Amino acid sequence: MRRMKLVEEARRVVVKVGSAVLLQEGRVDKKALDVLCEDLAEIAGGGRQVAVVSSGAIACGVARLGLAKRPDTLPELQAAAAVGQSILMQLYDEALSKRGFHCGQLLLTRDDFADRTRYINARNTLRSLLSMQAIPIVNENDTVAVEEIRFGENDVLSAQVANLFEADLLVMLSTVSGLYEDFADKGRGGKIVSEVEGVDAAIKALATAERSSTGAGGMATKLEAARMVTTAGEAALIANGREAHIIKRIFAGEKVGTLFYPTRGHMAGKKRWIGYGARSRGEIVVDEGAAKALREGGKSLLPSGIVGVKGEFAADDVVNISVRGGETFARGVVSYGAGEVRKIMGARTSEIARILGSKPYDEVVHRDVMTLL
Numbered sequence: 001m002r003r004m005k006l007v008e009e010a011r012r013v014v015v016k017v018g019s020a021v022l023l024q025e026g027r028v029d030k031k032a033l034d035v036l037c038e039d040l041a042e043i044a045g046g047g048r049q050v051a052v053v054s055s056g057a058i059a060c061g062v063a064r065l066g067l068a069k070r071p072d073t074l075p076e077l078q079a080a081a082a083v084g085q086s087i088l089m090q091l092y093d094e095a096l097s098k099r100g101f102h103c104g105q106l107l108l109t110r111d112d113f114a115d116r117t118r119y120i121n122a123r124n125t126l127r128s129l130l131s132m133q134a135i136p137i138v139n140e141n142d143t144v145a146v147e148e149i150r151f152g153e154n155d156v157l158s159a160q161v162a163n164l165f166e167a168d169l170l171v172m173l174s175t176v177s178g179l180y181e182d183f184a185d186k187g188r189g190g191k192i193v194s195e196v197e198g199v200d201a202a203i204k205a206l207a208t209a210e211r212s213s214t215g216a217g218g219m220a221t222k223l224e225a226a227r228m229v230t231t232a233g234e235a236a237l238i239a240n241g242r243e244a245h246i247i248k249r250i251f252a253g254e255k256v257g258t259l260f261y262p263t264r265g266h267m268a269g270k271k272r273w274i275g276y277g278a279r280s281r282g283e284i285v286v287d288e289g290a291a292k293a294l295r296e297g298g299k300s301l302l303p304s305g306i307v308g309v310k311g312e313f314a315a316d317d318v319v320n321i322s323v324r325g326g327e328t329f330a331r332g333v334v335s336y337g338a339g340e341v342r343k344i345m346g347a348r349t350s351e352i353a354r355i356l357g358s359k360p361y362d363e364v365v366h367r368d369v370m371t372l373l
Contacts (some may be wrong), residue, residue, distance in 0.1 A: 003195065004253050006235055006261070007201030009166035012049045015040065016158035016225075019055040020175045027063045028056065028091060032242070035093035036173075039247035040135060043242065044101060046251075051136045051157040051165055053127060054092070060084030080296050082251050085139070092137050102134035107141035109180035123164050123269075159225035163232050163272040170229045171250065172222050173241030178258035179206055179219065182268035196260045218290050226260040231373060233266040237261065267371070275371030278318040281337055282311030283328070284364070291323040294330055295372060300363035301332065303352065306345035313338045332370035335361040 017036065022028055058077055061084030062070055071077050085105075093103040106125060112118045129136045138161050140154065155172060162170040178192040196203055207219040217232045226236040239246050239257030249256060267275075286294070289306025307324055312339045321330040334341070336356075341364060344355050353359035 002261075003255065003259055006259075007169065007237075007251060010048070010235070012055060012165055012167040012169075013043065014051050014158055014162040014165055014167045014170045016053040016154060016170065016172045016176045017055060017241060018154070019059045022054070022056045023059050023063075026059070028060060030091065033091055034095045035244060036241070037092065038099065039245055041081065041096060041099035041101055042248060043251050044135060045099075045253070046155065048111045048251075050167075051130070051138060051167070052092075053138045053154055053161050054088065055139070055154045057081045057084040057088045057139055061260065065300040085211045088139075089137060090254040096135055100133070102129075102132065104132075104136045106128040106136050107139060107258050108157070108161075109141045110279075113164070113277040115272075116273065116278070119164065119273055119277055121250045122134075123236060126161075126165055141219065155221040155225040156228070159228040160238075160276060162229050162234065162236075163276050164233075166266075166269060166272070167229075170225065170234065170235055170236040171247065172225065172236065172238045174222070174238065174239060175201070175242050175245065176219070177237070177240040177243075177256070178238050179223070181206065187275060188345075190319060193258050194255065196226070196258060199223050199230065199260065230260050231267075232272050233262045233264050234275070235262055255315045270369070271371045274318055274333060274369060275373055278331070280331060281317040281322040282309070282313035282322045284309055284334070284341065285322055285324050287297065291326075294321070294367075294370070298365040298367060300351055301365040301370070302362070303341070303344040303347050303364055304349070306341065309338055309342050309345065311338065315340075319365070321370070327371065330370055330372045332365035334365055336364055 016353055018144070022033055040050055040052065040121045058070065058080045061080030061082065064087060065080060065084050067080070071080060078080040089103065089105050096103045105139055106122070108122060112122050140157055158170060158172060179196070181193055182190040199202055204223055207223050229236045237250065237257050237259045239250060246256065255356065284301070284306055285308030286305045287307050290301065293299040293305070294301060301321065313319055313334060315335055317334055318331055319330060319334045320328040344352050347355060349362045
């Protein structure tokens with residue numbers, strides 16, 4: 001009942017479509033894409049807002065250019081994407097327009113999420129498209145992205161879009177039927193994990209490195225995408241996009257794939273950007289006591305709990321927050337520059353003015369601009 005209620009009540013949905021879902025023997029399977037668009041139009045026509053993150057542009061370009069395989073170099077990938085983007089969008093447009101929907105293309109790079117102004121502009125464009133009876137088709141801007149700003153995996157891009165959109169549900173369609181309990185022993189004949197309460201170490205251990213020849217993703221990246229969405233307070237689902245009318249079946253209440261439940265309440269838009277969009281400019285290392293206060297007590301970060309500073313950053317930059325000897329567990333907007341934090345780390349709040357000559361803030365990172373990961 002919980003699962004059915006969650007899916008039924010999802011009003012904003014992002015559907016990620018992997019390359020292998022759309023292609024058959026290296027070419028776009030027009031029938032499969034048409035069935036997919038039929039389902040998308042049906043759930044959009046039923047009152048839901050739907051955005052699509054679609055792979056396939058590079059694969060379309062590879063097929064059109066007659067290449068033997070997906071290129072290995074970035075310039076060749078960009079060239080294939082340049083040829084394939086228009087082909088892919090034309091196919092989506094033809095399939096959606098005959099069902100009463102426009103098709104809107106939105107190409108994004110990592111910098112569009114990292115920069116707050118561009119992030120808000122992308123969100124506004126997405127919402128405007130949806131208000132105009134259009135279904136946005138989002139992809140990484142492969143034709144101009146360079147290695148430093150590439151997502152590299154459309155699974156991660158789909159999670160970013162879901163957080164940008166504040167979607168209730170992210171559906172990731174691949175050629176696997178979900179997360180397997182025993183893939184290493186039984187392959188795709190194994191048992192599917194139907195529901196997951198949190199992407200922890202045990203769940204990550206079930207991931208495999210298997211990926212398709214046309215795509216870039218694997219189960220590990222799908223789990224990372226699910227973690228990003230569920231920690232922001234929404235749900236994610238992995239299902240087999242090669243199964244006929246899989247989207248329609250999901251929203252009809254059929255128990256397919258692997259559903260990941262939200263691990264916390266709905267996260268505000270700015271905190272989503274801090275946690276999953278903005279680019280970190282440095283790192284603050286804290287002791288165990290401070291980490292516990294931030295994680296469990298809902299506290300702000302004070303200088304007394306800081307034991308290290310990495311990198312150079314300015315006031316109002318986003319920084320990672322990690323525990324000594326451990327991984328990053330939070331991100332936040334810092335009130336002081338790196339040099340100032342180095343001077344006051346370990347000190348009491350009452351000593352800030354003496355050390356720096358003034359005390360504009362008590363907190364190095366205020367809890368209102370901090371996101372626990």
